[in-house]
Amino acid sequence: MFGEIPLIKVTATGLRGQDLSWWRHDPEYEPPLPRGAVRGNVKRQVFCEAHHVPKYFYLDEVRSCVQCGQEFTFRAAEQKHWYEALQFNFDSVPVRCLTCRRKRRSEHALREQIARAKAAVRARTDDPAAHVSLARAIVEYHERTQEGDLNEAISAARKAANLWQGAAEPLFWEGFAHARAGRSAKARDCLRAFVDHSKPGPASLRQRAREFLEKA
Numbered sequence: 663m664f665g666e667i668p669l670i671k672v673t674a675t676g677l678r679g680q681d682l683s684w685w686r687h688d689p690e691y692e693p694p695l696p697r698g699a700v701r702g703n704v705k706r707q708v709f710c711e712a713h714h715v716p717k718y719f720y721l722d723e724v725r726s727c728v729q730c731g732q733e734f735t736f737r738a739a740e741q742k743h744w745y746e747a748l749q750f751n752f753d754s755v756p757v758r759c760l761t762c763r764r765k766r767r768s769e770h771a772l773r774e775q776i777a778r779a780k781a782a783v784r785a786r787t788d789d790p791a792a793h794v795s796l797a798r799a800i801v802e803y804h805e806r807t808q809e810g811d812l813n814e815a816i817s818a819a820r821k822a823a824n825l826w827q828g829a830a831e832p833l834f835w836e837g838f839a840h841a842r843a844g845r846s847a848k849a850r851d852c853l854r855a856f857v858d859h860s861k862p863g864p865a866s867l868r869q870r871a872r873e874f875l876e877k878a
């Protein structure tokens with residue numbers, strides 16, 4: 663790909679004073695750039711001379727995503743960033759498309775949110791806000807992944823409602839947890855009570871509850 667790469671001889675003195683020498687790729691070599699290529703800076707790259715050839719330039723690379731199978735482009739500029747700014751090893755390459763990478767990151771963030779909410783519930787058992795956060799985190803994770811313990815969300819929402827008499831928001835999360843679990847009658851009851859509540863919760867939640875009730 664880079665044509666005939668000139669080799670240069672490197673010499674050094676070994677631990678026992680002996681002369682050592684080997685050949686390596688010339689880091690100053692500048693092959694002509696093909697169209698769309700980005701010049702590499704070999705001195706910033708971290709790689710094993712025995713297994714890899716330095717990247718004198720980068721070209722867009724088409725790869726297929728291990729998760730969704732779609733093709734995506736590992737762009738030349740992105741490669742330069744990986745191997746020179748972040749100094750990743752040449753063996754590390756992206757295996758997922760951007761959409762799947764973002765999705766994975768946000769799923770990871772949602773799992774962490776659940777873990778944090780559980781810790782908060784353990785630390786402050788009688789804090790209704792902690793229970794609401796847990797119910798919400800579980801429902802949001804379920805919306806994203808179709809996984810998670812919805813009954814735990816429901817019991818967290820009910821605990822919050824008991825601890826926080828007259829609050830509307832626990833009804834919303836209980837209702838949505840029922841909806842996710844396919845119990846639409848229970849979902850409607852909770853969401854109706856939420857919408858009709860004398861102290862309404864956040865406007866964005868009321869909007870979602872109304873949309874659900876219109877469709878159901």
Ligand SMILES: [Zn+2]
Binds near residue numbers: 728729731760
């Ligand atoms: Zn993908």
